[in-house]
Amino acid sequence: MSAGTGVILIGHGRYAEGMFSPLNMLAGIPENFAGVEYPVGMSEEALEEAVLSEIGRMQNCPSILLLTDVEGGTPFKISVKIAFENERVTAATGTNLAVLLQLAVMASGEADLARELPGVIDAARNGMKVIDVNKLRS
Structure with missing residues (x-):
């Protein structure tokens, strides 16, 4: 695995598979x-072991992002615990396809994705809109 920021997507059910399909x-x-x-x-222990195993596979990555689906859930709690114990790991939650897509595009360069994450989140937040079809009709 090449150097660069590692990104591990963690979520309930088959969340990662569901997010990686459109990303691909x-x-x-x-x-x-x-x-x-x-x-x-x-079990929570098995999930933590699986995350730690992926981190181990990313030993050449100078930093790692743990991205989870929802705040407060088990994947979130485990990610925060791991980030607390490992200074090269950053935990974030509320991951959506817009965030993942922007990170994937940025990953092809030399960007430190952990440092860029706040801007990526702002862009994704601003991308969420209600479409007023009445304005489209006029």
């Missing part, structure tokens, strides 16, 4: 991106 269609999945699923019946 739109931009491809960068080499340093991985997913960890948290299916029904999996």
